[in-house]
Amino acid sequence: MNDRPGQVDDLLRELAPQVLGALVRRYEQFDTCEDAVQEALLDAAVQWPEQGLPDNPRAWLITVGARRVIDHMRSEHARRRREESVAVSEPADAFVAPAPGEERSGDQDDTLTLLFLCCHPALSQASQLALTLRAVGGLTTAQIASAFLVPEATMAQRISRAKQRIKTTGAPFGMPPEGERAERLRVVLHVLYLIFNEGYTATSGPELHRAELTSEAIRLTRAVRRLLPEDGEVAGLLALMLLTEARRPARTGPDGRLIPLAEQDRALWDGRLIEEGVELVTKALSTTAIGPYQVQAAIAAVHDEAPTAEETDWPQVLALYGVLAGIDDNPVVRLNQAVAVAMVRGPRAGLDLLDRLAADDRMAGHHRLAAVRAHLLEMAGEPVAALAAYREAARLTTSLPERRYLEDRAARLS
Template identity: 70%
Template sequence: MTGPDGGGAEDLMRALAPQVLGALVRRYGHFDTAEDAVQEALLAASVQWPEEGVPANPRGWLIRVASRRLTDLLRSEQARRRREENAAALTPQDEFVAPPPGEARAPSEEDTLTLLFLCCHPALTQSSRIALTLRAVGGLTTAEIARAFLVPEATMAQRISRAKQRIKASGARFRQPEEGEERTERLAAVLHVLYLIFNEGYTATSGTSLHRTDLAVEAIRLTRSVRALLPHDGEVTALLALMLLTDARRPARTESDGSLVPLADQDRTLWSREAIDEGLALLTAAASLRGEPVGPYQLQAAIAAVHDEAVHAEDTDWQEILALYALLARLSPGPMVTLNHAVAVAMVDGPRAGLAMLRSIEADDRLAGHHRLEAVRAHLLEMAGETEAARAAYGNAARLTLSTPERRYLQARAARLA
């Protein structure tokens, strides 16, 4: 089954989901109920389209079916509250849903960005932003999101439901923030959520698989959508470049049995040249935007590019990477930046210099219980020839991680030093 343009119907439904949701919210309001109606329309499409074929106007079909379902849901809700009004004739109560008089707003791709701003509302927690983004904008079902994050479906359903209620209670409106500081902050929140989704897909924090490819692919798709709407934003372009340059290495990151292969040992002929070339072109485009200051995603993408352009691990230009991390540490300081910066310092100035940098963040609460600090420490201790200390640190890191492939890798490193 393919869409009118030859693409897969499933991809078509996922791309249309935010546009359909935007159309309903603009017309009726009720973000939480509208989102449920859209999900039911998508389910109906997944059943009917394989048998009857994709309609000539798939978006119109989804809007019509979702509108009918929304009307039913609103009628049911009103009946419970003993209201007599017909939900289909409801007049929107405020500018959250009301278009200007006489203006017929057609659903557009800009609804994708508007929904992202809404799903990343400041009233929501980080985990709620991620879940709601994947559900409302990504088009994933609650069950799919729950499986991706290894939690029960009921738990994820509650998280999404609470997120919708908080948006409703906050009085948020279905519109993009005005130009200025608020929009800048909200866009930064959107990009952060997309990057978190990508990172969870590229290196799963728990479970038996190193990758959750569906999440990484979805993050890239959503970031492409944002860039299509904001092509002159340097950080949006750089984030897409960073994702592609990083994801290009995915085919070489695991053995056939799923075990982890570190960057230095990867078969670089397996890396996706197509993704690297696109990522490099995007990075160049981001750097060429006039008036755009260099941002953290541009620096991270530049670091990824240095790794990807090295034919062999020993060809890596660590001096350039060190300089880029020094800039990143000034622009966007944080414990994870320092961890990676310490590795670059060790590769240029020796492992003891890197270990000295690690000591500056040992007491950071944000690293409490995180295996990465112990894993980096173990690597640098091994480089310094302190075998027993390195073995102990590898063991500590293995006990802290919730990822089975990472735990096995760290245990193997410790055993090799025993």
């Protein structure tokens, strides 16, 4: 065996969106091309570990995928009894692996273009997430369904409808017009952010983490950064993910129970990820226009660089939340800001902010509002009210690990 299966799998996952992008650019049939890429990847997974890597793995995959598309076109045209076909006009013999020099001269990485297509504004957010993980992330439909706790058939239908929606919109495969690019990139980054968050703190189910989602979000964000190395918000998002992921080894105990930030064993944090994240956000803040992901990463860096929870620079955290609220004011920012206010000015000041936030319909019935209120009430020395708030938060959450944590906090006060 010339190449270990793990190495081949990593290479295939990296190349899959590039190959799909190349085929969609050529044939403009997303669904057919996606199926062809999956077949090409399967062929490679079987052949490469035994026969060794081809000289140009990307070109090999494009060649095999193109032939699968051509076969499909021929079959469709024959079935419909059409005399003219793309397959006849473009015979399979034309799709041989180019020489190394030829491949480099015409090579381009379509990963970012593919991300823009998967995050097309005509798609719902759920469809954007699913299609991005399937087409760009390389996860199977079963893996995506498992991550979002829906039946595989339901997820397959969602992905199929997303592909059909892209087809009916007639969206060309290419970068959006200059005037739309910044907004579309914002959507792409938001989708990657949501994928990471779902992996880091699952919104429902028995597990707190879904490592396949956090790792995919980081990998895809790294890919976007390679394509847009000067974009400060791309760097900020990657930094935020790394600084957050660095704490994951300390977030749960041996029994799987959630351990809050203040109680975590910081020796378990990943220093390598922290160093990379701090370097990324420091450079971005000093060289590019400030954006919300950069500020969130800066807040994460303050937490990660504190030797102990007691040594956290809460005044700096509070100042950064003030900056973030000025850029991207939303209920989640204000909820976290209330915690920082409580740590700097006392729990009653934080609770006053929560009272105002409770009037926001977007936070109505959200377990995190009740959980933060419980924490601040406990800090304020009001155990009876804190107990009621912890119980309310536990009732509202759909995450089993979070519910267990909140019930444990309540049990300490009862």
